[in-house]
Amino acid sequence: MKRTGxxxxxxxxxxxxxxxxxxxxxxxxxxxxSALLGKAFPEFTVPLLGDPDTQVDRRALLGRPVLVNVWATxxxxxxxxxxxxxxxxxxxxxxxxxxxxxxxxxxxxxWLADYGDPxxxxxxxxxxxxxVELGVYGAPESFxxxxxxxxxxxxxxxxxxxxxxxxxxxxxAVLMDxxxxxxxx
Amino acid sequence: xxxxxxxxxxxxxxxxxxxxEGAAPVxxxxxxxxxxxxxxRALIDEFRCPKCLNTNLSGSDAPIAMDLRRxxxxxxxxxxxxxxxIRTYLQxxxxxxxxxxxxxxxxxxxxxxxxxGFVLISVxxxxxxxxxxxxxxxxxxxxxxLRVILDDD
Numbered sequence: 016m017k018r019t020g021x022x023x024x025x026x027x028x029x030x031x032x033x034x035x036x037x038x039x040x041x042x043x044x045x046x047x048x049s050a051l052l053g054k055a056f057p058e059f060t061v062p063l064l065g066d067p068d069t070q071v072d073r074r075a076l077l078g079r080p081v082l083v084n085v086w087a088t089x090x091x092x093x094x095x096x097x098x099x100x101x102x103x104x105x106x107x108x109x110x111x112x113x114x115x116x117x118x119x120x121x122x123x124x125x126w127l128a129d130y131g132d133p134x135x136x137x138x139x140x141x142x143x144x145x146x147v148e149l150g151v152y153g154a155p156e157s158f159x160x161x162x163x164x165x166x167x168x169x170x171x172x173x174x175x176x177x178x179x180x181x182x183x184x185x186x187x188a189v190l191m192d193x194x195x196x197x198x199x200x
Numbered sequence: 201x202x203x204x205x206x207x208x209x210x211x212x213x214x215x216x217x218x219x220x221e222g223a224a225p226v227x228x229x230x231x232x233x234x235x236x237x238x239x240x241r242a243l244i245d246e247f248r249c250p251k252c253l254n255t256n257l258s259g260s261d262a263p264i265a266m267d268l269r270r271x272x273x274x275x276x277x278x279x280x281x282x283x284x285x286i287r288t289y290l291q292x293x294x295x296x297x298x299x300x301x302x303x304x305x306x307x308x309x310x311x312x313x314x315x316x317g318f319v320l321i322s323v324x325x326x327x328x329x330x331x332x333x334x335x336x337x338x339x340x341x342x343x344x345x346l347r348v349i350l351d352d353d
Contacts, residue, residue: 050291050292143263143264143267146264147293152264
């Protein structure tokens with residue numbers, strides 16, 4: 016009876032180790048949960064990349080599901096991601112919209128000319144103010160919106176084959192249950 | 201090492217620290233009055249830089265911290281928002297993360313209440329320990345045995 020009490024400190028020790036272990040496994044502390052998830056994509060007005068006289072706003076993103084991808088030529092991961100975006104634009108009818116984030120317009124246009132343009136259109140966020148509205152803290156970041164402009168998924172970091180197949184395709188299937196989206200592969 | 205060398209080393213170390221201190225980012229913003237400026241400074245000290253985990257906006261060189269300082273500046277001087285409204289503004293965009301003090305809500309109940317729980321447990325343990333009856337004094341034979349054991353080497 017008394018002896019069992021001796022094991023209490025050991026049990027507490029393992030409890031603490033267990034909580035710590037689970038805590039460190041949970042998530043990457045560099046990945047912030049998005050405050051926008053489940054909320055409406057914010058209002059904005061920005062010019063188009065390569066066509067600064069044309070302003071677009073939130074209404075340009077409505078009507079059908081859209082993947083808004085924040086990218087820049089100074090962002091190495093965006094280069095890694097670009098091939099996958101090209102592949103997605105080729106195999107699926109998901110609409111891609113780019114946000115060229117704090118970038119040089121000439122460099123950005125050359126990037127699209129050299130590596131291909133997967134986007135329906137690209138918005139230019141020269142100062143990062145649209146980025147602040149979106150809670151962007153680094154590129155690339157991507158937002159999947161439904162037809163009403165509600166953010167249903169956010170990805171901080173690159174979109175790769177695994178993210179596309181495991182995170183985006185299932186959500187798209189829910190969003191466009193009458194539209195056939197090839198899963199690729 | 202001779203004392204002058206040590207002294208020179210110490211001085212250079214102190215100078216390095218001073219240089220690092222001076223390297224903290226400085227934005228050239230102008231304010232209508234000192235009240236606005238002190239509010240701005242307090243706010244950028246209060247918010248956490250989303251990119252750098254453990255630095256506030258005022259202490260970070262990250263481009264996003266620069267953008268957010270500019271945003272706070274605009275909210276203070278152009279939009280004339282209250283401090284609370286600015287907190288809400290940033291929280292709506294960057295989540296609870298930007299607030300160093302997490303708000304009290306179901307997801308953080310454990311976080312806020314755990315210290316209280318630990319104090320309660322400590323008090324219970326302390327009471328148990330204090331309530332234990334004092335140990336019986338050793339009998340003559342036990343004292344003798346103890347002496348033998350201690351002397352045994």
